[in-house]
Amino acid sequence: MPPPPPPPPPFPSLDAFYLHLLRACTSLRHAAAVHAHIARAHPAASLFLRNTLLAAYCRLGGPLPARRLLDEMPRRNAVSFNLLIDAYSREGLAPLSLETLARARRAGVGVDRFSYAAALAACSRAGHLRAGRAVHALAVLDGLSSGVFVSNSLVSMYSKCGEMGEARRVFDVAEERDDVSWNSLVSGYVRAGAREEMVRVFAMMRRGGMGLNSFALGSVIKCCSGRGDGTMDIAEAVHGCVIKAGLDSDVFLVSAMIDMYAKKGALVEAAALFRSVQEPNVVMFNTMIAGFCRTETVIGKEVASEALTLYSEVQSRGMQPTEFTFSSVLRACNLAGYLEFGKQIHGQVIKYTFQEDDFIGSVLIDLYFNSGCMEDGFRCFRSSPKHDIVTWTAMVSGCVQNELHEKALSLFHESLGAGLKPDLFTISSVMNACASLAVARAGEQIQCFATKSGFDRFTVMGNSCVHMYARSGDVDAATRRFQEMESHDVVSWSAVISCHAQHGCARDALHFFDEMVDAKVVPNEITFLGVLTACSHGGLVDEGLRYYETMNKDYGLSPTIKHCTCVVDLLGRAGRLADAEAFISNSIFHADPVIWRSLLASCRIHRDLERGQLVANRIMELEPTSSASYVILYNMYLDAGELSLASKTRDLMKQRGVKKEPGLSxxxxxxxxxxxxxxxxxxxxxxxxxxxxxxxxxxxxxxxxxxxxxxxxxxxxxxxxxxxxxxxxxxxxxxxxxxxxxxxxxxxxxxxxxxxxxxxxxxxxxxxxxxxxxxxxxxxxxxxxxxxx
Structure with missing residues (x-):
């Protein structure tokens, strides 16, 4: 006889059946349907089943129906309340999360470590330090604060609220520590920018024999990515730890280390690390390409070519470029002036349908505007389906850069009409447009807008205001705005010095320079340009020559053509034309027509016709199509009464096709x-x-x-x-x-x-x-x- 058939599988229990259904729910509507079925068929459902239904509501983002279910439950335990506390925490509803914790304690259900961990997470997300301290006190009262689970939550809460001293005290008194404890403290110091403390804790962690994971090392690498002094040795040490821990193949850590080296300007080390990876992914390529395009790095043709070569390798490997790939490689083209390459990349952007990406759109606008292709830049802007403040800012700054100042103001007003809120960089660019147009009334309105928006406290905004008032001819307003600023950087001092220099207030400009030195702010090339201009306009020859020597001797700054031109102007104003000519002859800029033109202007003022003719001939050899030299020579002949020579100069301009720029006021x-x-x-x-x-x-x-x-x-x-x-x-x-x-x-x-x-x-x-x-x-x-x- 054949063996009897096996018995049928037992029918699953009621709780297991509904558990399966609730786990399969993908929306609140599905969970509500299961809830309705349970309520009709099994009104006396178990606490386990009700908690399972509560967990489904919380998982699907429904703290309100979960709260109603909790209120209706005839019996509740710590799990019931913990689910709702955690749900409120994840939704960012910290007050409701804390209220639920208090309700659980009043209900006497026995709150546990999970209750406090969820409540502390809510305080962390909301940055509620005072409430977090209250929860800490309750955990101490309930005798749960010393456990590793709650102490880790406390360390995380205090560090995220910016209280690293409290976080360290909790860490130090904890009875037990695990990997999470150390990682929380390290990441807290990284977030606070306390590099030295982070290094000490990391060293303690290593000496304590704690295992290293990608999270801890990633936090340390992030902290080492700054350009502060002394971090290179730490970065290399961390790199060694990564290798010893056997994590040198971890994509996340390798990408972080490449970014770390690139941000520190160590492109050779970054490239070597990148090439050591056998199968780099697109994230690593993106990191390396972006590394070549850092603003801290001196961008040249060779560096930009490396970035473009990496992009070609991405394509040859059959990888799918991302929006970060395109934004970085376009930035390389922009910084190196590779317009044609940029146009080809633009075609690739369209091919991969990234043309609607806001950041790529702003980089393309920058590329075309920096290359003077205004129409292409406007076309990119118009073709973008949506415009955010980054795109508008790129348009405004591009117009300012190409001296389309009225268009920049028009675009700014359009962005306001579109309901966008300008950021600090937008307003700063608009202020520069007002400065170039010298429209103080419009600049005052922009300043008021910046004040209402809370941007007036930023130094860059104050600098723009000083520049605007100075260029508009109101030196008193520029000085007042400078004095109202909370902090001054080298740009602030340079702006106020140049302002007084351009307005003929030489002694005031030098007084501000002395204050700058007393404030321990190191001057730069722009600062000394303002100082030399002040000496030139004020006839302070000896002081000007002394500052020129100080520039290189005390501050290691190499004079540019503008500084040398100021010295020529300084000597020329004082009538020392022979000294000025000798200075030019001994200068590395002796072949630059700009410096000779300054001497020509001095020859005109002091009516040195003979020297002026020789200088003018020299300039016309170097720059035969510039109208400025012909105009100065013409006026010099006119001043000397040499009308025939003046007429010949005008005829020479006509013969050579040199046209004088029309005057506009x-x-x-x-x-x-x-x-x-x-x-x-x-x-x-x-x-x-x-x-x-x-x-x-x-x-x-x-x-x-x-x-x-x-x-x-x-x-x-x-x-x-x-x-x-x-x-x-x-x-x-x-x-x-x-x-x-x-x-x-x-x-x-x-x-x-x-x-x-x-x-x-x-x-x-x-x-x-x-x-x-x-x-x-x-x-x-x-x-x-x-x-x-």
């Missing part, structure tokens, strides 16, 4: 910014402007003198130069007490300079005129430049 009034060119009659108030100008010129006619025989036609042209038209408009609209601030893109001519002095006296008005070289403050018939500019 502008003034800011309540109704906006008004710009003029010579003889401009396009302004709506043109008739009133010319009438006012004629009135002012007629009043100063008796005071004016003419040194050269200028034709009637040329005199008429000078009388309608752009700066004179702007001043006339200011006279019409501005009150008597308000200074008239006019900006010009070219140097002011001698006739306009003399006219402004006379107008300031006859009209009893202060006129501030900015040209590319400096500010001219006209008061009572004199100018701050002492007629040398």
């Amino acid at each position: 502008w003034i800011e009034l309540k109704c906006g910014v008004h710009s003029f060119v010579a003889g401009d009659k396009s302004h709506p108030e043109s008739s009133a402007i010319y009438t006012k100008l004629e009135e002012m010129l007629s009043r100063i006619e008796k005071l004016a003198t003419t040194d050269t025989e200028i034709s009637k036609r040329e005199q008429n042209l000078m009388n309608c130069h752009s700066e004179k038209l702007a001043v006339a408009l200011g006279m019409i609209h501005l009150p008597q007490s308000a200074p008239i601030r006019v900006m010009k893109n070219l140097r002011v001519c001698r006739d306009c300079h003399s006219t402004m002095k006379l107008i300031s006296k006859s009209e009893n008005r202060e006129i501030i005129l900015r040209d590319p070289i400096r500010f001219h403050h006209f008061r009572d018939g004199s100018c701050s430049c002492a007629d040398y500019w």
Whole structure:
């Protein structure tokens, strides 16, 4: 006879059946359906089953139905409350989590270590230090604080709330420690930036024989990634620990170490570590490519080529590039000026459908704007489906960089209209646009916006305000804003020094430099440029030469072409033309036309026609198409009465196709910014402007003198130069007490300079005129430049 069939498997118990169903639930709706079935079929369900249902609600993100279920349960234990405490904690509802803990203690169900761990986690996530201390006190009362599980939670809570002293005390008095204890303390010191304490704890951990894992080593590596002094030895020691622990093949740790070496500028070590990995993944490639593009690293063609080579290797290995791959390699193209490579990468971005990534979009905008391809940059911006503040900031800063300042302001207003909240970098870029346009009223509005947004406390914002007011001609406002700043960096000091230098306040500029040195702030090249400019404009020859020597001798700064040009200008102002020429001849910049042009301007001022002709010929050999040298030479001949030579110079410009940049002046009034060119009659108030100008010129006619025989036609042209038209408009609209601030893109001519002095006296008005070289403050018939500019 055949053997009897095996008995059927036993029917699963009720709890096991529902447990299977609840584990399969993927939404709150499914859990609610199972709950309804249990309530109808088994109203006297066990505590285990009810806790299982409670766990399902908590797992699926439903603390509210879980709370209702807990309230309805006829019996509850510590597990019931722990589930809800943890659910509130994970949802970021710390007050409700702590309330549930208190409720459990009142219910007398016997709260355990899991209850306190969940409550402390809620305090950690919310940063509620005071509540965390209260939970700590309750754990002590219940005799649970010394256990390793709760003590680890306390260390984590205190470290995440920034109280490393408390975290260390809990760690030290703990009766028992495990790997989690040490890792929590190490990561806490890393988070607090306490590198030395982190190293000590890590050394104690090693001496105590604790095993190293990727979490602990990853925290230490992160701390070593800064550029602080002395961290290279620590980084290499940690690298050795990774190898000894047999974790040198861990993808996470290797990527972290590559990033660590790259951030410290040790690209050779980073590359060697990268090449030691047999099968690097795309994360390692991304880390290495990004390492070549650090701002701390000196980016050159060779470094950028390495980044592009790595990207090619990613493709040859058949790996799928990520958004981080593209953003890093595009940054390499941007920093090295590889526009064509960047365009090819842009095509790859479109191929892999990453064109909607905001960060990649902003890097592409930077690439095109930095290369002067404005239309391509605008096209990238318009094609992006969504614009965040990073993209808008890239657009604004790109416009400022390419001197599209009015467009930058327009984009800023558009971003506000789109409901976006500008960040610090956006506002700083807009302030730079206001500074370049010298529109103080718009700059004041941006400053008010920054104050309301809480950005005014940042040093970079204060620096932008100082620069804006200085460029707008308000040296007093720039000084006040500097004094209101809580902290000053080298940019702050350089800005206020340059401000006073450009406005002819030489002694004030040097006073600020002395204060900077007393404040232990190390000056840089920009600082010394401001100091030398101040000495030049103030006629302080000996001081200027001393500062020039100090620059290299005491601070190790190599003079640039701008510093040397200031020295030439310094000597030239004092009439030491031969010394200035000798300085140029002995300089490494003797072949640069800029430095010779400064000497040519001095020759014109001191009427050294012979030397001026030789210098002009030298400049025209070096730079035959620059109009500035021809204009200076033409004016020098005109001042000397050599009209025929002046005419020949003008003819030479025509023969060589050299065109003088048209002069443009502008003034800011309540109704906006008004710009003029010579003889401009396009302004709506043109008739009133010319009438006012004629009135002012007629009043100063008796005071004016003419040194050269200028034709009637040329005199008429000078009388309608752009700066004179702007001043006339200011006279019409501005009150008597308000200074008239006019900006010009070219140097002011001698006739306009003399006219402004006379107008300031006859009209009893202060006129501030900015040209590319400096500010001219006209008061009572004199100018701050002492007629040398």
